[in-house]
């Protein structure tokens with residue numbers, strides 16, 4: 001029987017960038033499949049039965065929705081980055097050029113080349129990149145509320161506003177190996193290394209080791225934050241004495257009143273337990 005795939009393109013992704021190249025990407029993918037359905041969403045309820053692959057043309061938000069379907073059904077996922085961050089693609093070494101990525105998906109479909117990667121699960125939601133709470137989740141929430149400036153500069157403005165407003169809070173982290181009580185500025189639970197369009201927050205996270213890499217920034221002054229943040233892109237923040245890392249299969253975070261986000265999507269706040277599920281997602285290529 002032939003290969004049946006769907007291409008999910010959300011109109012908002014990359015501020016419309018995905019929709020603009022959807023026709024070109026679909027034409028490339030048709031070279032590798034027998035049937036391609038073009039969908040405006042990748043939400044589990046709207047997807048047809050019997051798919052051999054789901055390809056997402058979009059950013060981490062669009063991928064986050066698709067991951068819910070792929071994890072539940074075992075359907076292999078193809079990534080064609082067209083968002084603002086594309087941090088899962090970056091973390092898995094998928095080409096960031098959408099046409100190159102589409103060609104790589106076609107090759108993988110033809111050669112039936114798959115790989116299994118881990119997923120996190122927390123609060124009823126699967127996540128593929130980083131679950132974070134504290135300063136970075138507050139930046140994400142603030143950036144999402146801003147209407148100006150356009151693109152990634154919204155994050156720069158949100159960072160400045162949060163550096164001025166943010167206070168460390170008491171946090172309890174309980175992992176499968178121990179418990180940590182501290183005043184923290186942020187906690188990032190990484191399945192893959194990146195968030196925020198290339199910030200290497202959990203630089204050693206390996207998506208195929210069955211474990212999270214957890215980066216914890218303890219009590220930090222504004223001056224500390226201004227020293228830590230520029231190093232994020234290259235993972236140099238780990239050298240700062242306020243920063244520590246843990247590795248665990250399961251972690252519970254208790255932090256009153258902090259925002260929580262996973263794959264850049266806001267989640268309901270409150271205490272949460274995240275568990276790493278080895279090989280829960282199949283990636284094409």
Ligand SMILES: Nc1ncnc2c1ncn2[C@@H]1O[C@H](COP(=O)(O)OP(=O)(O)OP(=O)(O)O)[C@@H](O)[C@H]1O
Nearest residue numbers: 010013014041042059060061062065083084085086
């Ligand atoms: N299938 C979907 N169902 C509902 N909402 C979606 C879906 N796909 C994407 N969205 C929403 O559209 C918005 C933009 O999508 P996406 O996050 O992919 O693009 P982006 O923000 O440009 O990229 P990135 O997340 O990589 O920075 C997100 O808030 C996301 O929640």
